[in-house]
Amino acid sequence: MGADHRNRRKRNFAGQSAAAEAMVRSKGKTGSGFFRADGRNAKVWRDSAMISLILLVGVFIFLGYSWSRSVPSRTGQEYRVYGYKIVAEYPHDPAAFTQGLFYDGNDTFYESTGLYGRSSVRKVDIKTGKVLRKRGMDRTIFGEGLTLWGSRLLQVTWLTKKGYIYDKNTLKLVGSFEHPMKDGWGLTSGKDHIVGSDGSANIYFMDPSNFKETRKVLVNDDGQPVPNLNELEYVKDEIWANVFQTECIARIAPQDGKVNGWILMHGLKSALITQGVVGLDVLNGIAWDSERDRLFVTGKLWPKVYEIELFDQTSHYNDLKAVRKMCIGAELNWR
Structure with a gap:
């Protein structure tokens, strides 16, 4: 150029x-x-x-x-803390020492009650609290968790490894089984398995055909075991558990046992006491209506079943250690 x-x-x-x-x-x-x-x-x-x-x-x-x-330090699903509001109240047999509870459609519960000489399996009308059908148990048996598998009711018992099988429609005793837990506390059923608790921090997954253990998961909140797991209920893709002697429900991931958060049920029992009700025992009993997204809770010797809705209260608890102490135990040394 x-x-x-x-x-x-x-x-x-x-x-x-x-x-x-x-x-x-x-x-x-x-x-x-x-x-x-x-x-x-x-x-x-x-x-x-x-x-x-x-x-x-x-x-x-x-x-x-x-x-x-x-949100806790672990990764995974968001950690949430829920409160509740009462949608409706229904009458409940105040002599029922509720150990297992589940919803079975048509506004009916199946319920297992405990105490020696008073244990039973029963079908209950939700709206009236009327016991539609009832089968009493031997005085030497202390009834515990209850669930449904097909047309059979499955029930575990306290301080034994023995469970009982009943016909759902007649409540006739049709069999028994042995399970791998140290004894029976809670029971619920998934799509292809049964899940049980024994008052420890473990939940047991069992094959419904023979009740053999397929796996055992340690339930933990940010690495801290959660003992005293009691009545169980599958709610959507989580297992919810009453924690014995607390007013808390743990939301548990079935895959690894990690607690996804808590439902704080404080106030229900104290309100009954304020109303003059005496002889109440602990919160125990969770039932989920999957068709209408309804959640029911009650307690041992409570005269009411409550239908509740949950609301998120996570932002109210900047220090999650306070929630964990409340729901697991103040004596634990949280990090």
């Missing part, structure tokens, strides 16, 4: 650049506000942009701090 040609290209480029710069200046003069290109407004724009950036960074830092305080 010759020198004359190169010089012409430089002149053309310089002319184009000067024209472009003139156009920018011209457009800037005809504009207004922050879009004007004079030095004063450019400085205002830069200052405003810097302030906005600082505020945005502050918001992200705050949200990150809040998130870290409401």
Whole structure:
């Protein structure tokens, strides 16, 4: 390329650049506000942009701090703490020492009750509390958790490894089984397995065809075992468990036993006491109506069953250690 040609290209480029710069200046003069290109407004724009950036960074830092305080250190499903509100109250046999409870459609429960000489399996009308059908047990047996498998009711018993099988429709005793737990507390059923508790921090998965253990999972909240697991209920894709001697329900991931959070049921028992009810025992009994998304809870020797709805209270508990102490035990040394 010759020198004359190169010089012409430089002149053309310089002319184009000067024209472009003139156009920018011209457009800037005809504009207004922050879009004007004079030095004063450019400085205002830069200052405003810097302030906005600082505020945005502050918001992200705050949200990150809040998130870290409401979620435990482990990864996985979000950790939530729920409160409740009462939707409806239904009468319940105040002599029923409730050990197992589940919903079976048509506004009916099946319930297992405990205590020696008073243990039973029964079918109950929810709205009236009327016992529609009942089978008493031998005085030497202390009834515990109850669940349904096909057309059979399965029940475990306290301090023994023996369980009983009943015909759902007649409550006739049709068989018995041995299970791998140290004794029977809670019982629920999944799609292809039975799950039981024995008052420890373990839940046991069993083959319904022979009640052999297929796996055992340690239930833990951020690494701390959760003992005293009692009545169980499958709710959607979680196992919910009453924790004995507390007013808390643990929401458990069946895959690994990790607690996804808690449902705080405080206030139900104290309200009954305020109403003059005496002789109450602990919260125990969870029933889930999967067709209508209804949740029911009760307790041992409680005169009422409550239909409740849950609401998220996680943001109220910046220190989750307080929740864990309340639901597991104040004597535990939480990290």
